[in-house]
Amino acid sequence: MDVNLIFKIAAIGIVVAVLNRVLNQSGREEMAMMTTLAGVVVVLMMIINLISNLFDSVRTMFHL
């Protein structure tokens, strides 16, 4: 059970939120938007392996 992934994702979320706040304050809305998007994409890349792992293990266990 690797709980590290949860911490990693939470850290990415906090960093993205802080960056978003700073960039918004300095008047760079487009950069803030890009940061948000990049954070979401990075997190999705991290979880896509886990999801495929889940589906594989369900498939092998239940002989689908």
Place this chain on the structure above:
Amino acid sequence: MDIMKIVAAGIIATILAVLLRGERPEIAVVISIVTGLVIFVFLINKLNSVMSVLKYFAGKANIDILYFSTILKVIAIAYITEFGAQICRDAGEGAIAAKVELAGKVLIMVIAIPILAALMDIMLQIIP
């Protein structure tokens, strides 16, 4: 104690998700997905041994392998559907969650049709 670990992970993930929900709701949804996946991957090893015991007894009781694998498939579909629908509902998309559940019900019905047909055959044989 494994249950302690799981409860601790769940509480920590809940705190993180609540922390992030105000600022970045999409990351909070991802955290809840990952928590569910981590817990399930942890549990699947334990479930595997139970499955092998069940399979052993099914073989001993001469249950038709078609029926047994159908039951397993139904359980798998129900679990996966519930997982996806819960995540959709957590994120506030109740309509999508309802559609996912509908799809799960229909697919379970499609898988269960052979058993239903066998049952109907038996009933028609009994009733002259």
